[in-house]
Amino acid sequence: KRKIIIDTDPGIDDAAALAIALNNSELEVEMLTTVAGNVNLNYTTENAKKILDFFEKDTPLARGNSLPLLREYEDASQFHGETGMSGYDFPESSRQLLSEHAAVEMKNRILAAAEKITLVTIGPLTNAALLLSMYPEVKDKIEEIVIMGGSTIAGNTNSSAEFNIKVDPHAAQMVINSGLPITIFGLRTTSKAVLNKNDIEEIKTLGQAGEMLYSLFTHYRGGNLETVGLMMHDICTICYLLRPEIFEFQKTYLEVALAGPAAGTTVADLAARYTAEKNVKLAVGIDQKQFRDWVVEEMKKLK
Numbered sequence: 001k002r003k004i005i006i007d008t009d010p011g012i013d014d015a016a017a018l019a020i021a022l023n024n025s026e027l028e029v030e031m032l033t034t035v036a037g038n039v040n041l042n043y044t045t046e047n048a049k050k051i052l053d054f055f056e057k058d059t060p061l062a063r064g065n066s067l068p069l070l071r072e073y074e075d076a077s078q079f080h081g082e083t084g085m086s087g088y089d090f091p092e093s094s095r096q097l098l099s100e101h102a103a104v105e106m107k108n109r110i111l112a113a114a115e116k117i118t119l120v121t122i123g124p125l126t127n128a129a130l131l132l133s134m135y136p137e138v139k140d141k142i143e144e145i146v147i148m149g150g151s152t153i154a155g156n157t158n159s160s161a162e163f164n165i166k167v168d169p170h171a172a173q174m175v176i177n178s179g180l181p182i183t184i185f186g187l188r189t190t191s192k193a194v195l196n197k198n199d200i201e202e203i204k205t206l207g208q209a210g211e212m213l214y215s216l217f218t219h220y221r222g223g224n225l226e227t228v229g230l231m232m233h234d235i236c237t238i239c240y241l242l243r244p245e246i247f248e249f250q251k252t253y254l255e256v257a258l259a260g261p262a263a264g265t266t267v268a269d270l271a272a273r274y275t276a277e278k279n280v281k282l283a284v285g286i287d288q289k290q291f292r293d294w295v296v297e298e299m300k301k302l303k
């Protein structure tokens, strides 16, 4: 079983990624941590609790940073609704959080683990950057960092920057330059990781969990059901852990612009023109049909 920690900002596509990860028997979700992203930290943390309650999981949950390292915080409630998971009436949660900040709780768990842990980030990289800069000793115990973020096509916040990186570009750059194995899924790939109308209608018929996700999907503005489909950006990271052959990768050099109008834009040396150093494994392709079929199969496993 692969041991993972998921750092998340639920978020509708986050909720779907968490649903799959928490219910797949080949993954051991050691802990969830929350960060400010799609909506503020209070909402993302409450949303993470609701998903854990819904699936009756006792996965430890730690609350992370409410603000990016340097930039002013901006949310993405225009895509995910005011609370981040609008569309389904979850009961209030009485779940307890771990007592320390996510970076501290991640460090404790990573250092205590017998095996290496994979860190999956599906929100801004603030918590991950704090973890690696406060506790560099964890690096020996991290197998890989799998990131949803960035774009080497167009952006989804402005013409060039993707949301997770735009919110905290400094944190993203710190993580990408950590020297750890980085696998990164940007919009080039994740905007093709779509579910269409038939897929979500099928998901709706799959019992309580399917109905819950269907309700969220019908309130999600990431994509368009009538045309391109709904973009399941965050699911790509979990799909990669279980079915890497669905994607194509290129090792490359990637850097985050930190200032000026391009702040939060990722630039990759895909044509290998300006540097020989390769610091990431970038997803450059996806088999869309296999992805869709896999997501629907995983949704059938939800309890």
Ligand code: BDR
Pocket (backbone or CB within 6 Å): 011, 012, 013, 014, 038, 076, 079, 122, 123, 148, 156, 162, 163, 164, 233, 234
């Ligand atoms: C990313 O931003 C968020 O809105 C999604 O949850 C995803 O993590 C896509 O740019």
Ligand code: CA
Pocket (backbone or CB within 6 Å): 008, 009, 010, 011, 013, 014, 037, 038, 122, 123, 234
């Ligand atoms: Ca997310």
